[in-house]
Amino acid sequence: MKKGKVWKYGDNVNTDVIFPGKYTYSILDPKEMAVHALEDLDPEFSQKAMPGDIIVAGKNFGCGSSREQAATCLRYAGIQAVIAKSFARIFFRNAINQGLPVIQSEEIVESVEKGEEIAIDFSKGQIKTQKGILSFSPLPESVSGILEAGGLIPYTKAKLEKKRARAK
Amino acid sequence: MGKTFSEKLLGLKAGQKVSAGDVVTVSPDYILSHDNSAAIIKEFEKLGVEKVFSPGKLVIILDHVVPASSEKYAQNHKTIRKFVAEQKITNFFDIHHGICHQVLMENGFATPRKLILGADSHTVSYGALGAFSAGIGRSEVAVLWATDEIWLRVPETLKVQIEGKLPRGVYAKDIILKIIGEEGADCANYKAVEFSGDAAKNMSIASRIVLCNMAAEMGAKNAYFAQDDATISWLKNRAKDEFELICSDEGAKYEMVLHYDISSLEPQVAFPHTVDNVKPVSQAKGIKFHQAVIGTCTNGRLEDLVVAAQILKGKKVHPKLRVLVIPASRAEYLLALKEGVLETLVEAGCVVLNPGCGPCLGAHQGVIAPGEVALSTANRNFQGRMGSRDSFIYLASPATVAASAIEGQITDPREYL
Numbered sequence: 355m356k357k358g359k360v361w362k363y364g365d366n367v368n369t370d371v372i373f374p375g376k377y378t379y380s381i382l383d384p385k386e387m388a389v390h391a392l393e394d395l396d397p398e399f400s401q402k403a404m405p406g407d408i409i410v411a412g413k414n415f416g417c418g419s420s421r422e423q424a425a426t427c428l429r430y431a432g433i434q435a436v437i438a439k440s441f442a443r444i445f446f447r448n449a450i451n452q453g454l455p456v457i458q459s460e461e462i463v464e465s466v467e468k469g470e471e472i473a474i475d476f477s478k479g480q481i482k483t484q485k486g487i488l489s490f491s492p493l494p495e496s497v498s499g500i501l502e503a504g505g506l507i508p509y510t511k512a513k514l515e516k517k518r519a520r521a522k
Numbered sequence: 523m524g525k526t527f528s529e530k531l532l533g534l535k536a537g538q539k540v541s542a543g544d545v546v547t548v549s550p551d552y553i554l555s556h557d558n559s560a561a562i563i564k565e566f567e568k569l570g571v572e573k574v575f576s577p578g579k580l581v582i583i584l585d586h587v588v589p590a591s592s593e594k595y596a597q598n599h600k601t602i603r604k605f606v607a608e609q610k611i612t613n614f615f616d617i618h619h620g621i622c623h624q625v626l627m628e629n630g631f632a633t634p635r636k637l638i639l640g641a642d643s644h645t646v647s648y649g650a651l652g653a654f655s656a657g658i659g660r661s662e663v664a665v666l667w668a669t670d671e672i673w674l675r676v677p678e679t680l681k682v683q684i685e686g687k688l689p690r691g692v693y694a695k696d697i698i699l700k701i702i703g704e705e706g707a708d709c710a711n712y713k714a715v716e717f718s719g720d721a722a723k724n725m726s727i728a729s730r731i732v733l734c735n736m737a738a739e740m741g742a743k744n745a746y747f748a749q750d751d752a753t754i755s756w757l758k759n760r761a762k763d764e765f766e767l768i769c770s771d772e773g774a775k776y777e778m779v780l781h782y783d784i785s786s787l788e789p790q791v792a793f794p795h796t797v798d799n800v801k802p803v804s805q806a807k808g809i810k811f812h813q814a815v816i817g818t819c820t821n822g823r824l825e826d827l828v829v830a831a832q833i834l835k836g837k838k839v840h841p842k843l844r845v846l847v848i849p850a851s852r853a854e855y856l857l858a859l860k861e862g863v864l865e866t867l868v869e870a871g872c873v874v875l876n877p878g879c880g881p882c883l884g885a886h887q888g889v890i891a892p893g894e895v896a897l898s899t900a901n902r903n904f905q906g907r908m909g910s911r912d913s914f915i916y917l918a919s920p921a922t923v924a925a926s927a928i929e930g931q932i933t934d935p936r937e938y939l
Contacts, residue, residue, distance in 0.1 A: 366707050366796055370904035375883035379557055380594045394906035414708035420643040422659040443712050443743055448659040506661040511569050
């Protein structure tokens with residue numbers, strides 16, 4: 355169980371403020387992508403966020419563009435997980451496909467504070483906060499397999515390799 | 523029990539009866555990508571697959587930064603052209619065609635019963651023609667190129683019943699802004715949106731595209747209009763192949779039905795920085811701005827440019843303004859050219875750009891500086907979207923933008939019609 359500091363934001367955090375459109379085709383380097391994460395929402399974030407930190411936000415996190423870099427840049431910034439009241443559909447898929455854990459829970463979002471240190475136990479579906487232990491529903495198995503593989507690309511690569519090996 | 527459009531179409535693709543909430547594995551008919559194909563190619567190469575599974579399904583359209591504005595963009599385009607040649611991708615549209623969504627529809631890929639997935643959130647637009655279309659991420663597109671398979675959850679459907687006759691000076695854009703303002707930016711998250719009612723039936727295909735396009739701003743997975751004679755006649759000479767209509771059954775189960783009467787609707791304006799921050803134009807009057815944009819995949823079709831030209835005919839844009847006009851595609855550009863619409867707009871002082879995404883996503887061709895304000899017919903006004911994070915974007919119909927361009931401040935277009 356790894357501890358992380360909470361960065362807390364409101365509703366409708368959109369993909370343009372997570373990773374601006376002007377960078378979508380010009381910045382491909384992971385380190386540089388991390389520098390621009392959440393640039394238009396909270397310029398402090400990229401300077402002070404530490405690996406293992408956790409983003410906690412309101413409803414509809416990741417709404418807007420389908421750009422996958424919105425998930426990628428958070429992963430490169432070392433974000434352990436995003437906890438939100440709800441996620442926009444494409445961001446939800448992109449996060450899992452990038453190996454970035456997402457947790458949907460109104461209760462957790464309401465009870466944790468900005469700057470608080472919390473710890474997530476994914477196998478138990480529990481979060482340790484200052485106010486006590488809170489539970490969340492784990493992702494379905496089909497989806498958690500993608501997360502565990504580190505994203506859709508490594509997951510599919512392994513699947514295709516197995517298929518080829520069987521064919522031989 | 524009857525089925526919704528989405529249940530029926532995904533059921534057809536999955537080869538089984540499905541209901542909202544089911545998860546199905548399907549193969550799309552077409553897979554769209556644009557300038558982001560360069561990044562998708564990188565992911566595809568990581569999979570260890572040499573050949574695209576089904577090259578005829580790929581539709582690649584360069585539109586986001588065209589022509590290339592920097593060496594990096596030029597390299598992306600070059601990478602894509604090389605891949606297209608190597609993989610024998612026939613459905614490739616280079617920089618001169620226009621915005622991917624418009625080009626895909628004009629070229630007849632989107633017909634009733636087609637399942638189209640694209641690496642762009644506004645892929646939802648093609649429901650205007652009876653296709654099931656949804657946005658997905660880059661990794662998913664790369665995997666589709668390699669395996670031709672994806673999982674999709676069958677969405678619940680939110681039905682929006684639109685009744686009444688549009689008043690003078692009020693357009694499709696005002697209807698959808700009103701709905702988003704009332705219901706919120708996540709009202710259709712994970713859901714299908716079905717637009718129906720008399721007003722929906724009476725809309726042109728171009729107007730139906732406006733509503734479906736902006737369903738993305740309601741969080742929708744896909745959007746849909748029942749096909750009718752207007753759809754059939756629009757698709758005539760365009761459709762790639764023969765098609766059969768597909769509509770929701772009588773008695774289909776909807777998660778919710780919303781009712782809107784537009785008979786007394788006012789022009790609407792979305793205020794910074796969210797699309798659901800909507801007020802009637804009477805509350806926006808007098809707001810000054812620096813740049814106007816008429817165009818984009820939302821409002822860059824002939825009917826939009828015609829309305830703007832009607833208002834700007836014989837007038838001049840305000841001397842302190844930059845007014846950018848961006849036709850959605852080369853085909854729409856040519857129509858506007860032949861009808862004299864562009865002549866009127868240029869005479870009024872507008873700058874006509876080549877068909878493409880232009881400054882909509884802040885990459886080039888008219889990005890805005892700190893402290894500047896834009897009034898645009900686009901679909902998004904998120905902070906920093908069109909340039910500086912300290913700039914502001916208002917969204918409205920082409921008529922509202924055109925009338926405001928004359929005055930240099932947000933203006934009720936009904937004063938000019």
